[in-house]
Amino acid sequence: MVIKVIAFGSIAEITGKDFSANASDLDTLKSNLIDQFPILAERKFAIAVNQKLVNENYIFTENDTVALMPPYSGG
Amino acid sequence: MKQYNPRYARHYSLKDFGMEGQQKLAQAKILVVGAGGLGCPVLQYLVASGIGQIGIVDDDIVSVSNLQRQVLYSTEDIGRDKVTVAKDKLHQLNPEIKINSFKVRIDTSNALVLFSDYDVIVDCTDNFASRYLINDACFLLKKPLIFGAIHQYEGQVAVFNVADANGNSTNYRNLFPIPPNPLEVSDCNEAGVLGVLPGIIGLFQATEVIKLLTGIGEVIVNKLMTFSILNYQSFIVEILINDSVTALIPKDEMSFQATDYHWFCGMGTYGIQEIDAAVFFEKIKIPNTAVIDVREVGELPKVDFETIQIPLSNFAENLPQIYSDTIILFCQSGKRSLKAAQILFEKWGHSKKISHLKSGIITLQEIKNE
Incomplete structure (x- = not known):
């Protein structure tokens, strides 16, 4: 399943801002990304699929958009 | 209905706002925590708009590197308390507003008392x-919280x-249940920030305050907006309620006051003293104090006091170089020196006095420039 990934803030500095990925579900996507960018395992970020926050695994359908959003602290 | 005030004429004539909207602003009490990059525009526009009462909480002083984005302050204000300067300037802007300033750092002993006097x-x-x-204090008090970062x-x-329309509300923990480790994030000092950014984001916050008070438009309830100034793209995601994270919030006033948020945010400074620039310059004069620069060899700026250089990258191997019982660590921004302090504390515990320069060498430069 080809999905679109958008990364923000410090996560984008690791993965790049937007890219396509191939994964059947969110857990697989996460573990693929961690294989590719091991430092991601230590980072905390929220994940949204199609602009809704998800807290559990999620089975993708074609063209889903996944957003990786780290917390910002600056003020 | 209050009498016509020409100051707010453009609000009165605004469709769906009018005298009634202005009256709602006049009755509101808003507390702004932090009078920095975001706080300055929030304060200026809320005071200009005619909010009845504004509270400002900040314990910091104006420094030269603030001026690139903290637009309430001028060059001549360097070294003065932010809350004092802010209150003066805001009073000039709109003397009809009651402004309360609190020169304190928000903590578990003052947050609930301060917050309970305000509406938002x-x-x-x-x-x-x-x-x-x-976040946790607002959750406990059920106070609307306008978040910006x-x-x-x-x-x-x-x-x-x-x-929202279904009676559901969310908080920051629904988005980020637990904080990141300090080593995985950077602040404005370190990562830099384009000066206009807090102006734009702060004005989104001020706009949400006004929308919430007056009922115009749609408040971005249960949503997170991320806005990029590079392409003006905004990305809005829906935040879902997750009861398991609400359980992470202290359940009452007592457990809130017993929570150590510095520790919780991985800034585990137990046993390690965090010092600011003024204290630093005092302490390094004390005889038999080891002042250790944990930056890598060649990092600038150089310092003009006596130091031992032990870069963090091979810190653990070089501990035998430290004989003194009083140790002060510093680096560029205060992160590496905290890490080094934690290494020392693990090894020596309370047998040595360990302190580190909280915001790094940048703050020393600022004191010198003042």
Whole structure:
């Protein structure tokens, strides 16, 4: 399943801002990304699929958009 | 209905706002925590708009590197308390507003008391310990919280503890249940920030305050907006309620006051003294004090006092170089020196006095420039 990934803030500095990925579900996507960018395992970020926050695994359908959003602290 | 005030003429003539909207602003009490990059525009526009009462909380002084984005302050204000300068300037802007200033750092002993006097809290702070503390205090008090945060060229805005049409409300923990480790994030000092960014994000926060008070438009309840100033793209995601994270919030006033947010945010400073620039210059004069620069060899700026250089990258191997029982560590921004302090504390515990320069060598430069 080809999905679109958008990364923000410090996560984008690791993965790049937007890219396509191939994964059947969110857990697989996460573990693929961690294989590719091991430092991601230590980072905390929220994940949204199609602009809704998800807290559990999620089975993708074609063209889903996944957003990786780290917390910002600056003020 | 109050009498016509020409100051607000453009509000009165605004469709769906009018005298009635202005009256709602006049009756509101808003507390702005943090008078920095976000706080300055929030304060200026809320005071200009005619909010009845504004509280400002900040314990910092104006420094030269603030002036690039903290537009309430001028060059001549360097070294003065931010809350004092802010109150003066805001009073000149609109003397009809009651402004209360609190020169304190928000903590678990003062947050609940301060917040309970206000209708809406605006989070303009610059660190996770304060952000989680403010979130939890607002959750306990059921106070609307207008959240804003920035990173380099992007900002986040959200409104918490306000119910949507279904009666559901969310808070920061629904988004980020636990804080990141301090080593995985950078602040404005380190990562840099384009000066206009907090202006834009702060004005989104001020706009949400006004919308919430007057009922115009749609408040971004249960949503997080991320806005990029590089392409003006905004990305809005829906935040879902997750009861398991609500359980992470202290359940009452007592457990809130017993929570150590610095520790919780991984800034575990137990046993390690954090010192600021003024204290640093005093302490390094004390005989038999080891002042250790944990930056890598060749990092600038150089310092003009006596130091031992032990870079963090091979810190653990070089501990035998430290004989003194009083140790002061410093680095560029205070992160590496904290890490080094933690290494020392693990090895020596309370047998040596360990302190580190909290915001790094940058703050020393600022003191010297003042």
